[in-house]
Amino acid sequence: MSIARDAERFARQVRIALERDYEQHLDIADVAALGEAERTPRVRSRALSALAVRAVTGFTAENAAACVIDGGKDQGLDAIAITTNPAHVYLIQSKWSDTGKARLDRGAARDMIVGLDLIDQELFDRFNARGERLAEEASRLMFEEMAPATLVVALMGTDKPGPGATQMFEDARHKYNKNGPFLDVCYLHAEDLAQQVRADLAPAPLNLEVEMERWHKHDGLHESFQGIVRVEDIASWYQGHGSQLFHLNIRNPLGATRTNAGIVKTLLQSPASFWYFNNGITLLCDTIQARYRSQSAPQGGRVALTAVNASIVNGAQTVTAIAEAIKTDPGAAGHAYVSVRVIATQGVAAFAKDVTEATNLQNRVEPRDFVALDLVQSLIRDDLAAELDKEYTIKRGAPDPAPESGCSLAEAAAALACFHPDAAHSSRLTKSSELLWERGVRGTYDVLFRTRPSAHLVWRSVLTVRAVRAALHESRSTREGRAAALAQHGAYVIAHLTMQLLGRDDIEEPGCDWDMEVLQRVPETANAVLAWLIHHIDAECGESAQIGRTLADAAQVSKLAGLVLRDAGTAAAVPVLQAAYVKVPRPRKPRRPNTVPYLVTAQAIAEGTALVYDTPYSTEREAEELISWLAADPRRRQATWINDRKRPILWAADKTQYSPSGLIREMWRLAAWKKQPVANQGTTRWRIEGGETLWELALRLQSAEDSLENE
Structure with missing residues (x-):
C-alpha cells in the first residue's frame, strides 16, 4: 500500500x-x-x-x-x-x-x-x-x-x-x-x-491474581511457577473477565462440545479425580509479582501471584467448563483443583508465540488457529473498528458478529480469495475452505494477507460475496441440471467473476457508494456470469463434464474465467440457458434423503465444528423479531455440530442438543414471537462458520452424487 x-x-x-x-x-x-x-x-x-x-x-x-x-x-x-x-x-x-x-x-x-x-x-x-x-x-x-x-x-x-x-x-x-x-x-x-x-479501542491489559498451592518455582530463562489452584478461583477469573482471558490464545473456547460436557461431568460427579484427568492450564504474562506467606519457609504455604498483562494460552476449554460446573453446582465442583503454570515472558513476543503454539499441539488444532497469531489479523480488526465500526472475529470459537455488525476471519478470507484477480483461489475454495490457511509460496493465505488489505477492501468484498450468494439463491427456482449444480458448487467462482466485472477499481475508495454502484448490480451480473460460465464449460469441457470436478481444477477455472470476463465485459448478448437447464414443472422425483441423517452418515461435518445462526433464507419478519433477542446474548447465535441423527446441534445458550428445526422453534418461543410460522426449515438457518448452511452443504453433496450416477 x-x-x-x-x-x-x-x-x-x-x-x-x-x-x-x-x-x-x-x-x-x-x-x-x-x-x-x-x-x-x-x-x-x-x-x-x-x-x-x-x-x-x-x-x-x-x-x-x-x-x-x-x-x-x-x-x-x-x-x-x-x-x-x-x-x-x-x-x-x-x-x-x-x-x-x-x-x-x-x-x-x-x-x-x-x-x-x-x-x-x-x-x-x-x-x-x-x-x-x-x-x-x-x-x-x-x-x-x-x-x-x-x-x-x-x-x-x-x-x-x-x-x-x-x-x-x-x-x-x-x-x-x-x-x-x-x-x-x-x-x-x-x-x-x-x-x-x-x-x-483495545481492551486494557489484564492483571490476574493467582492463589497457588503445592507449588514450585522455575528460575530459568523465564521465571515461572507451577502448582494447583482451586477451580472456584478459576471460575471467578472467567466470571470477571470472560473471553479477555484468552486474548493471546490461538482460539477462543469452542463453546458447547462433548469434551467440555465431559469436563463438567467429572467436576460435578467426581471432583477429587479432576486433577488426574485434566492437562491443566498455561498462563502467560509479562511479569510475575509473588507474595509469599512465609519469607523464611515460602514453600510451606500458598503463594499469591499477580500475573501482569496475563492471558491463558492453553486450557481455554477447561476454564469455560469449570465456570459452567461452578454455576451448576458450586458445592460439588468447588472441591476440585486444577494444575496451573504461570510463565513470565518479559514481553518477548516471539517466546510467547512459541509457547502458545507448542502447548496447543496436544489438542486438535487447525491451521486457521495458528493464523490467528498473525499480527496482520489484529491490525485488520483494529482498522475495521476504527474506520467502519465493524467487528472482526479472528479466533475459532469466537462468536461470529451479526451480519450487519461485521464478519469473521473465515468469511473475510473467502471474500478476499474471490476478489483476487487470480481465479485459482476461488477455485480452491470449491474443494475446501481449509485451503485458505495454507502458508508459503504456493499457499493462499500469504497471497491474501501478505500486503495488509484495507478495511474497505475487506468489508466490501464480504458484502459482495454475500450479495452474490443471495442472488443465486433468489433465482434458484429457475434452474436445474448442470446450471443448478453450477450455482451450488460454483458460488465462489461466480462471486470472483462478478467482483472482477463490478468491483475492483473503487473498492478501497471511501467516498464510493458501494451499495448503489456495485451491490445493486450484483443480481443481474451474477446471473449473467452463471449463464456465460455454463456456456463456456459446455463448449470447452463438454456437456458431460462433471461440474464439481471442473470447478476444482484451478487451471481449467482460470481459462474459463478469462473467457467469461472477455465476453461478459462486452455488449454481447447473455447466452440463453438451454432447455435442459431451465426448470419446468415435472413429476416429483424421489424425495432426497433428510438433511441431518444424510450429513451424519456421510461424515460431512467434523464433530465439534462451530455453527452460527444466520438468516439468509429466513423472512424479513423473522429477522426483525429476533434481532434484539439475539443481540442480548451472543451465545444465542452459537452452536456446535454433534454427529447425532436426531439432535445434532448443541446450543451454546443452554448446552442442550436439538434438531435444527426444534432449536429454531425454541428460539422463536424464547424470543416471544407471537405470530411465528407453524413450520421452519432449520437446516437453512444454521451455517458452518465461514461456510455453507447445513441445507446448502447437503444439497451440494447430493447433487455431486447424482451427477456421478448419471455419468
Whole structure:
C-alpha cells in the first residue's frame, strides 16, 4: 500500500475517533456561528490537539479537551497540558488534513516558540482566558518544580517538518538548554495518532491474581511457577473477565462440545479425580509479582501471584467448563483443583508465540488457529473498528458478529480469495475452505494477507460475496441440471467473476457508494456470469463434464474465467440457458434423503465444528423479531455440530442438543414471537462458520452424487 493511501487511511481512522470521542468535550462557542465548511476543520483541528494531549499524557478524552486553547489569542499554541507526576509541561500545536497531507512550516514553528517565550516571561495576559490560566500554572511548575517542557507537533500527515521549521526548534533548544536539559521537541505524525486511536479501542491489559498451592518455582530463562489452584478461583477469573482471558490464545473456547460436557461431568460427579484427568492450564504474562506467606519457609504455604498483562494460552476449554460446573453446582465442583503454570515472558513476543503454539499441539488444532497469531489479523480488526465500526472475529470459537455488525476471519478470507484477480483461489475454495490457511509460496493465505488489505477492501468484498450468494439463491427456482449444480458448487467462482466485472477499481475508495454502484448490480451480473460460465464449460469441457470436478481444477477455472470476463465485459448478448437447464414443472422425483441423517452418515461435518445462526433464507419478519433477542446474548447465535441423527446441534445458550428445526422453534418461543410460522426449515438457518448452511452443504453433496450416477 502506498504512503499516500496509508496517510488517507490514518486520517479516516483518526477523524472517526475525533468525532466520536473528543468533539463533544470541546469549547466551540467562538466558532458556532460559522458555516459548516469553515467550522468543521477548526473543530477537527481542536479535537486533534486533544488527541495529541492524550497521546503524550494519558489524559481522558474529556480532560484532554480541557487543555485546548486554540482560538483568538492562543499565541501559536493549540493546547497546554500539564502533568504533576512526573512534573512536565506540554505545549501543543496541531495541523489537520482530511487527506493526511498536513505539514508544519517555519512560521508555525516560530509561533510555537513565541508562545513558550511568553510563558517563560510570565506574560500570561497575552493569552485568551483558558490559555492564561494554563500558562500561569505551567510557569509555576517550570519555576518551582523545575518541570521540563516539550513542544509537541501533531501533524495529520506523513512528511517531516521542513528544514526551516526544524532549525527554528533547534535554535530554541539551544537557547533554553544552556543551563541543563529543559526543552525537547516531539513529533506525532499520522501513523502515531492512528496508533493511539487503535490503542484506545483495545481492551486494557489484564492483571490476574493467582492463589497457588503445592507449588514450585522455575528460575530459568523465564521465571515461572507451577502448582494447583482451586477451580472456584478459576471460575471467578472467567466470571470477571470472560473471553479477555484468552486474548493471546490461538482460539477462543469452542463453546458447547462433548469434551467440555465431559469436563463438567467429572467436576460435578467426581471432583477429587479432576486433577488426574485434566492437562491443566498455561498462563502467560509479562511479569510475575509473588507474595509469599512465609519469607523464611515460602514453600510451606500458598503463594499469591499477580500475573501482569496475563492471558491463558492453553486450557481455554477447561476454564469455560469449570465456570459452567461452578454455576451448576458450586458445592460439588468447588472441591476440585486444577494444575496451573504461570510463565513470565518479559514481553518477548516471539517466546510467547512459541509457547502458545507448542502447548496447543496436544489438542486438535487447525491451521486457521495458528493464523490467528498473525499480527496482520489484529491490525485488520483494529482498522475495521476504527474506520467502519465493524467487528472482526479472528479466533475459532469466537462468536461470529451479526451480519450487519461485521464478519469473521473465515468469511473475510473467502471474500478476499474471490476478489483476487487470480481465479485459482476461488477455485480452491470449491474443494475446501481449509485451503485458505495454507502458508508459503504456493499457499493462499500469504497471497491474501501478505500486503495488509484495507478495511474497505475487506468489508466490501464480504458484502459482495454475500450479495452474490443471495442472488443465486433468489433465482434458484429457475434452474436445474448442470446450471443448478453450477450455482451450488460454483458460488465462489461466480462471486470472483462478478467482483472482477463490478468491483475492483473503487473498492478501497471511501467516498464510493458501494451499495448503489456495485451491490445493486450484483443480481443481474451474477446471473449473467452463471449463464456465460455454463456456456463456456459446455463448449470447452463438454456437456458431460462433471461440474464439481471442473470447478476444482484451478487451471481449467482460470481459462474459463478469462473467457467469461472477455465476453461478459462486452455488449454481447447473455447466452440463453438451454432447455435442459431451465426448470419446468415435472413429476416429483424421489424425495432426497433428510438433511441431518444424510450429513451424519456421510461424515460431512467434523464433530465439534462451530455453527452460527444466520438468516439468509429466513423472512424479513423473522429477522426483525429476533434481532434484539439475539443481540442480548451472543451465545444465542452459537452452536456446535454433534454427529447425532436426531439432535445434532448443541446450543451454546443452554448446552442442550436439538434438531435444527426444534432449536429454531425454541428460539422463536424464547424470543416471544407471537405470530411465528407453524413450520421452519432449520437446516437453512444454521451455517458452518465461514461456510455453507447445513441445507446448502447437503444439497451440494447430493447433487455431486447424482451427477456421478448419471455419468
